[in-house]
Amino acid sequence: MMMRPFLAPLLALTALPALAEVPTQADILQAELRPGWREADGRHFAALHLRLAPHWKTYWRSPGDAGVPPVFDWAGSSNLGSVKVHWPRPEVFDFLGMQTIGYRDEVVLPVEVTPADPSKPVSLRADMDLGVCNDICMPATLELGAELTGPGAPDGLITAALDAQPRPATEAGLTALHCEFTPTEDGLRVTARLHLPAATSPETVVMEPGGSLWVSDTEVRREGAELVAVAEMEPPRGTPLTFDPATLRLTVLSATEAVEVTGCPVD
Numbered sequence: 452m453m454m455r456p457f458l459a460p461l462l463a464l465t466a467l468p469a470l471a472e473v474p475t476q477a478d479i480l481q482a483e484l485r486p487g488w489r490e491a492d493g494r495h496f497a498a499l500h501l502r503l504a505p506h507w508k509t510y511w512r513s514p515g516d517a518g519v520p521p522v523f524d525w526a527g528s529s530n531l532g533s534v535k536v537h538w539p540r541p542e543v544f545d546f547l548g549m550q551t552i553g554y555r556d557e558v559v560l561p562v563e564v565t566p567a568d569p570s571k572p573v574s575l576r577a578d579m580d581l582g583v584c585n586d587i588c589m590p591a592t593l594e595l596g597a598e599l600t601g602p603g604a605p606d607g608l609i610t611a612a613l614d615a616q617p618r619p620a621t622e623a624g625l626t627a628l629h630c631e632f633t634p635t636e637d638g639l640r641v642t643a644r645l646h647l648p649a650a651t652s653p654e655t656v657v658m659e660p661g662g663s664l665w666v667s668d669t670e671v672r673r674e675g676a677e678l679v680a681v682a683e684m685e686p687p688r689g690t691p692l693t694f695d696p697a698t699l700r701l702t703v704l705s706a707t708e709a710v711e712v713t714g715c716p717v718d
Contacts, residue, residue: 484595488603493569510553511541517549527576539615540709572600617709630715638685650705656680
């Protein structure tokens with residue numbers, strides 16, 4: 452999901468009175484690539500393990516209107532057929548009155564690796580650009596690597612992170628879903644209606660249409676058993692709107708769980 456420029460946090464950083472007071476990346480972020488284990492079908496589960504200084508946070512794949520999503524580059528790897536990052540349930544934060552979504556203190560991001568040649572080991576190299584924030588925000592860059600050889604060994608941190616992923620909305624009691632699409636001056640307004648049991652804490656709905664569309668924070672309300680979420684979507688300036696409801700991913704976040712569904716039938 453395309454986000455508006457990450458300006459407010461960077462302005463907060465540049466507004467500090469003395470450069471010597473600004474922490475370095477090493478002060479606030481430590482990271483490793485955990486090698487994990489090989490499945491019987493040849494897939495290998497590793498993980499990016501990020502440890503942040505107390506009260507610092509980093510961002511989810513869809514970080515909100517004041518965040519920046521992580522960017523991964525796997526080009527330095529060898530014998531890599533494909534790679535998929537799995538995302539455990541994030542938290543919703545308020546930053547200067549804007550909603551951001553991410554992780555504080557520590558996060559394990561499982562990485563599902565499919566070797567190009569299953570009979571050979573994978574040399575996995577991850578170059579990662581991300582933002583980290585507390586009272587100030589700063590960009591960070593990581594270069595991580597691991598040799599994924601043999602069967603490896605079970606890793607409880609990776610397993611726990613996989614278990615913490617959003618579960619399918621149907622498992623959470625979703626019985627119906629439909630969307631309304633209304634043209635706006637610059638794009639599209641999407642209204643999603645989910646027949647889903649209410650969570651025990653406030654709910655946030657994240658819409659991810661894919662591609663380069665900018666998406667606003669979502670307005671959420673309850674109408675009886677129906678969860679209603681409304682967001683605006685806009686293409687980059689000067690480009691046509693391209694949108695497929697079948698690819699729209701909806702994630703419902705609360706303090707205790709996350710559920711998601713892909714595809715929103717037109718009302």
